[in-house]
Structure formats: C-alpha cells, structure tokens
Amino acid sequence: MKRTPLYDVYSAYEGVKIIEFGGWELPVNYKAGIISEHNAVRNAAGMFDVSHMGEIIVSGQGSGEYVNWLVTNDLSHLGIGEVIYSPMCYPDGSVVDDLIVYRLDSDVYFLVVNASNTDKDYDWIARENPVASSGMLPDSVAVENVSANYCQIAVQGPAAEKIISSLYPAAGAVGFFTFHRDAEIAGCRVILSRTGYTGEDGFEIYGAAESAPAIWNAVIEAGKPYNLLPCGLGARDTLRLEAKLPLYGHEISAEISPLEANLSYFVNLDAGDFCGRDALLKEKEEGIPRTLRGIKMIDKGVARQGYPVYLTGENQATGMVTSGAKSPVLDEFIGLVLIKRGTGLKIGDTLEIEIHGKRKKAELVKTPFYKKKYVQSGQ
Numbered sequence: 001m002k003r004t005p006l007y008d009v010y011s012a013y014e015g016v017k018i019i020e021f022g023g024w025e026l027p028v029n030y031k032a033g034i035i036s037e038h039n040a041v042r043n044a045a046g047m048f049d050v051s052h053m054g055e056i057i058v059s060g061q062g063s064g065e066y067v068n069w070l071v072t073n074d075l076s077h078l079g080i081g082e083v084i085y086s087p088m089c090y091p092d093g094s095v096v097d098d099l100i101v102y103r104l105d106s107d108v109y110f111l112v113v114n115a116s117n118t119d120k121d122y123d124w125i126a127r128e129n130p131v132a133s134s135g136m137l138p139d140s141v142a143v144e145n146v147s148a149n150y151c152q153i154a155v156q157g158p159a160a161e162k163i164i165s166s167l168y169p170a171a172g173a174v175g176f177f178t179f180h181r182d183a184e185i186a187g188c189r190v191i192l193s194r195t196g197y198t199g200e201d202g203f204e205i206y207g208a209a210e211s212a213p214a215i216w217n218a219v220i221e222a223g224k225p226y227n228l229l230p231c232g233l234g235a236r237d238t239l240r241l242e243a244k245l246p247l248y249g250h251e252i253s254a255e256i257s258p259l260e261a262n263l264s265y266f267v268n269l270d271a272g273d274f275c276g277r278d279a280l281l282k283e284k285e286e287g288i289p290r291t292l293r294g295i296k297m298i299d300k301g302v303a304r305q306g307y308p309v310y311l312t313g314e315n316q317a318t319g320m321v322t323s324g325a326k327s328p329v330l331d332e333f334i335g336l337v338l339i340k341r342g343t344g345l346k347i348g349d350t351l352e353i354e355i356h357g358k359r360k361k362a363e364l365v366k367t368p369f370y371k372k373k374y375v376q377s378g379q
Helices: 034-043 063-070 115-128 160-165 169-173 209-226 233-242 277-286
Strands: 017-021 024-029 046-049 054-059 083-089 095-105 108-113 142-145 150-156 179-185 188-193 202-208 229-231 290-297 308-311 319-327 332-340 350-355 358-365
Touching (some): 024 034, 034 229, 034 233, 054 063, 054 115, 063 108, 095 188, 108 115, 115 142, 150 160, 150 209, 160 169, 160 202, 169 179, 179 209, 188 209, 233 319, 290 350, 332 350
Parallel strands (some): 046 229
Antiparallel strands (some): 017 024, 046 150, 054 108, 054 142, 083 095, 095 108, 290 332, 308 319, 308 350, 319 332, 350 358
C-alpha cells in the first residue's frame, strides 16, 4: 500500500488508528476519536493529512481552453490566483471525477483530483477523452501527473486563520477560493489556498513532499493555543456529509450525473461546449430522472451506501442511500438518498430505508444539514 510523506509522523502518535483506504495507509482517527476531532473542526480547528490526493498540471498555449472543455464549470473568467470547483464528465454526462482547478499562471492550471481516481483522471485528461484520443490536442499543451511531488495539509475550523496567520502573516488576505502561490510556512515555499472539505473556513497547504513533516509540526505547535487536533478520515467524512459535500463513488460517479446530484450550479450549459454538455442538456430538457435529498432517521438504524429507499407502503424501491452516518452536531443519524423525481415528496414527509432486511422510517429534511457562514478577516 502507498504511504504519504507524513506516514512516519502520524504513525508514531499514541492512539492513532490506521486503515487501508483506496490503496493508502491513512489515519481514520487519532487518540481523541472521531467525534472529538469533528467537534474540534466545528468549534476550534483540525488538521488533516490529505497528501494522498492527486495533482495534475496542464500547461502551455491553449491549456485554458482545453481545461475549460474538460470540466462542466466555466473557467473563462478564472483569474490567476483563483480557484474553482467543477465536475469533469464523460460524453454521456456521467462523472469522471470532481476536482479543484487552480490557475497558477496565464497558461498553467493545477488540478487537484480524488486519490482513488488520480491515474484514471490523468489517463482521461492526457489521452483518453475525445479531443486527445482523436489527435486534436495541440502539441503545445502538456499534461503532467505531479502527485508524487506534493504534500497536502488541510487546516479547517474557525481558528484556522489565526493559526495559519501566526506562521504566514498574510494568510488573512487570502480570499475564499483564492490562493497565494509563494506563501512560506516553516521556511517552506507553499501554495496556500482558502479552500476545504468540511463546511468550515480553512486553508489547504500544498508543499514539496519532503517539506511535509516540517509544515505539519509547525502547524501542530502553532495550533496548541487554539486546541487544534490532528484529524483522520472518519471526521473528514462526517464533516463533509453534514455540509452535503459530494464524495466520488457515492453522490457522483460514472452512474450518477452532476445534475442528478444537484450540482447544476457547477454545470454551465450556457458558457459554450464542454465534454458531456450535449448529454446533460438533453437530460435537463427531457427531465432529470433522479434527485439527491437529505434524510434523518426516525427509527433506530444507520443508512449506509446502497441501501434501498422506498416510498411508504410501496414494494418497488424508488432510490438508494448514497451516504449515511451519525451527525455529531445534530446528534442524529443522517443520510443522503438518490431517489426518483416526481414522487411528490416534500420536506417533512417520511420514506423507508431497508436496513438488514427491515424497513426503517426516515424523514426528508433540508440540506445542508449544517451550514456556517464564511467570514474572512476584516469583513
């Protein structure tokens, strides 16, 4: 299995629990436990090693137009120093992956992709999509998988700005979904972006792989006055679920379109052609077949991915669970379900989840389950 540049650091922590995740050895939680780590991010700060994520650079003349064609969002107004989120689709409108795009320079784009999809994404971007596979990709455009060169550390929570500012005084000037390319932390040059995957304010730090221990230890030390905790995959998942942030293979996949996942805000059908546009336009015109909704359990039980969802009293499933867990903030079991449109269900209505062969009642609720207003220093 693969290990991140921080494996030797966190594997020495007392009480850390390390599991296999997508071919990587990663911490699911530290000594404090998932609930404490979750609450630290909501109330103070937490730090995650996410160096298993993939990084792909697309550069050269024409790279902007090419990346803009690959993704569903509109990059035409993305300035240098800005970041954008977008699904990336197959021609049939299903999802290759969802990713974050950084514009490092006029013709340099830094794509952050899901760890389990890194090789697949690189192959798709470099040679397998319709433009590249047909020989229409200009020779001036270069695609490079640079994942092995980078570490990625996320610092999330209301105290994140104070912690990072103690190491990099200009952190407060980094706006939401923007970045500083030449920031410095612990004597290491890094990309510092105001992004994250928790529903909280925070930063993501990209540095050279060999600089990971120095950055990690510096943030741990700077975070002590603010009760920062190291956090694992368990808290990362419950945090993103509360904020209704999609996870590839759950809310979006090669079988689920971004429109079905209620990501239409990130699908700009009016901004010109992109891969999958025709299929998504047809899906919208003919009626999006499914919709992603939130539920909380009424009966005792945990809604897990793949469990069938039924309208009350019906024998044929109307959908399936995509994600489910207990919300530490709400102290209730919550989940996301992908169900047929046109059922007439509204907020407050009940449906049934089949758990271990038994129907359990759940209530349709508003999402996100948790939402915190973003406030930047000085605003």
